[in-house]
Amino acid sequence: TTLPNTELLAKALTILKETFGYGQFRSLQEEVISQALAGQDALVIMPTGGGKSICYQIPALVQDGSCLVISPLISLMKDQVEALRQNGVSAAFLNSTLTGSQQRMIEEQFMAGEIKALYVSPEKLMTRDFFNVLKSAKLNLIAVDEAHCISQWGHDFRPEYTKLKFIKEQFPKVPVMALTATADKATRTDILNQLNIVHAKTFLASFDRPNLNLNVRPAQKRVETIINWIKKQPDESGIIYCLSRKSTESLTAKLQAQGIDADFYHAGMDAQVKDKVQERFIRDDLKVVCATIAFGMGIDKSNVRWVIHHNLPKNLESYYQEIGRAGRDGLNSKTLLFYSYSDVMQLKQFIEQGEQKELLEAKLQRMQQFAEATSCRRKLLLSYFGEQLEKDCGNCDVCRNPPEFMDGLKLAQMALSAVARTQQKVGSRMLIDILRGSGRQDLFQLGYQNIKTYGVGKDHGFMEWQHFIGQFLNLGLLEIAFDQHNILRITDLGKKALYGEIEVKISKPESQEERKQRLTPT
Ligand code: ADP
Numbered sequence: 385t386t387l388p389n390t391e392l393l394a395k396a397l398t399i400l401k402e403t404f405g406y407g408q409f410r411s412l413q414e415e416v417i418s419q420a421l422a423g424q425d426a427l428v429i430m431p432t433g434g435g436k437s438i439c440y441q442i443p444a445l446v447q448d449g450s451c452l453v454i455s456p457l458i459s460l461m462k463d464q465v466e467a468l469r470q471n472g473v474s475a476a477f478l479n480s481t482l483t484g485s486q487q488r489m490i491e492e493q494f495m496a497g498e499i500k501a502l503y504v505s506p507e508k509l510m511t512r513d514f515f516n517v518l519k520s521a522k523l524n525l526i527a528v529d530e531a532h533c534i535s536q537w538g539h540d541f542r543p544e545y546t547k548l549k550f551i552k553e554q555f556p557k558v559p560v561m562a563l564t565a566t567a568d569k570a571t572r573t574d575i576l577n578q579l580n581i582v583h584a585k586t587f588l589a590s591f592d593r594p595n596l597n598l599n600v601r602p603a604q605k606r607v608e609t610i611i612n613w614i615k616k617q618p619d620e621s622g623i624i625y626c627l628s629r630k631s632t633e634s635l636t637a638k639l640q641a642q643g644i645d646a647d648f649y650h651a652g653m654d655a656q657v658k659d660k661v662q663e664r665f666i667r668d669d670l671k672v673v674c675a676t677i678a679f680g681m682g683i684d685k686s687n688v689r690w691v692i693h694h695n696l697p698k699n700l701e702s703y704y705q706e707i708g709r710a711g712r713d714g715l716n717s718k719t720l721l722f723y724s725y726s727d728v729m730q731l732k733q734f735i736e737q738g739e740q741k742e743l744l745e746a747k748l749q750r751m752q753q754f755a756e757a758t759s760c761r762r763k764l765l766l767s768y769f770g771e772q773l774e775k776d777c778g779n780c781d782v783c784r785n786p787p788e789f790m791d792g793l794k795l796a797q798m799a800l801s802a803v804a805r806t807q808q809k810v811g812s813r814m815l816i817d818i819l820r821g822s823g824r825q826d827l828f829q830l831g832y833q834n835i836k837t838y839g840v841g842k843d844h845g846f847m848e849w850q851h852f853i854g855q856f857l858n859l860g861l862l863e864i865a866f867d868q869h870n871i872l873r874i875t876d877l878g879k880k881a882l883y884g885e886i887e888v889k890i891s892k893p894e895s896q897e898e899r900k901q902r903l904t905p906t
């Protein structure tokens with residue numbers, strides 16, 4: 385790559401100070417800007433809040449011509465443009481919220497070189513009229529914000545993003561800068577391929593957020609845990625992410641019944657109602673929002689002190705993005721993820737119904753590994769984003785309270801032989817009931833009280849067995865047949881355990897004392 389002229393870089397620093405009011409560049413910003421000034425393509429991966437916008441705004445300001453910013457989020461566009469205008473930068477956006485004549489006026493200004501940064505929605509970009517506008521403008525950079533929309537959400541979310549290949553074809557001399565907070569390798573490669581910028585240099589910023597305390601708990605008695613959690617820190621703001629719209633509403637009702645200042649937010653609500661909830665939250669007029677993943681994109685609230693995941697997210701990118709909404713101000717903030725096998729099963733079912741099954745399943749598996757980690761969670765999380773942490777973090781639940789292990793062979797044999805004796809026809813609930821010798825009616829109707837292992841596991845509670853079976857599934861001794869009502873099947877490895885040919889090391893379940901602590905406010 386050619387070195388950009390040092391004069392331009394000096395000018396970039398002046399603009400950072402004078403236009404944006406910041407003393408120095410953050411990590412990688414200067415390198416990225418320098419790449420753009422050299423006319424080269426770039427893929428910029430920075431966590432949310434890392435300072436991506438400046439990476440394309442400053443090159444636009446330093447040089448002649450203007451920058452085109454493709455952004456999928458209309459609300460974000462508006463905020464960015466307003467912020468730029470406040471700093472004295474001529475910026476505008478084009479999307480469906482403007483009338484035809486408003487749009488034409490902006491297009492005229494853009495072609496006349498009067499707008500330094502123009503934000504457009506992908507829909508707008510794809511129109512023939514706008515293409516002609518672009519051809520007559522002087523572009524110095526094309527930025528593709530939220531570039532992961534090309535890959536992760538693919539067809540459902542932003543079909544237009546999959547058509548952005550034409551940019552490089554039509555404007556081969558204009559540097560393209562793709563920006564995202566999503567960093568896994570598959571997505572990265574996908575972005576580069578689809579934008580036709582395979583030779584672009586990748587800039588990967590650190591994803592470490594040492595001020596976020598990471599915790600994972602079993603999902604049993606979630607609501608009590610959440611209520612206690614909030615009551616321990618009643619003045620702090622937080623977000624609870626739920627899997628479904630319905631559960632945001634029902635959880636809100638339960639929290640409100642406890643006198644907690646909570647409301648819900650999901651994509652099924654009127655825009656005005658949603659805006660109101662968001663506004664109240666940002667103004668500190670509302671402490672707790674129970675939301676689907678629709679909430680938080682582009683919300684700039686620095687003092688969110690905690691984030692809870694009521695359900696398992698579908699992958700580590702989503703998880704990281706969502707917990708990343710806590711502690712933007714750098715102060716200590718807490719995160720809590722509830723983990724249950726039934727969430728995994730539900731997510732698997734969603735995946736089964738859609739496209740790209742293999743990739744999505746692999747991602748879910750990494751998410752699950754994180755939830756079940758028995759070593760530093762932050763290490764695992766960062767390694768997913770391609771970053772190695774030398775020491776354990778000391779600020780996750782595993783570091784603070786390392787799990788104890790136990791020999792699980794006998795327990796595995798009990799469970800596996802029970803599964804075998806039912807001719808592999810039961811799900812985990814029935815299995816546990818057999819092991820614990822339940823008097824459940826359908827169990828008797830099926831004659832399961834007569835099998836040899838009936839009641840052999842009664843020394844352990846239902847929840848403990850849930851934990852054991854989860855561990856056996858993770859170890860690959862058992863598998864779930866999703867296509868057959870989630871019944872359990874013994875794997876080849878499971879057979880070896882049954883014959884005592886392998887060791888089975890599992891983590892100890894949450895003790896009575898630990899559960900009590902979790903459920904009692906202090
Ligand atoms: P992203 O798009 O990566 O989520 P933004 O571009 O919105 O992040 O930047 C996040 C915040 O950091 C903004 O408030 C921005 O003004 C601020 N910021 C960006 N660069 C710097 C810098 N060099 N010094 C101080 N603050 C910065």
Ligand code: ZN
Nearest residue numbers: 760777780783
């Ligand atoms: Zn740790």
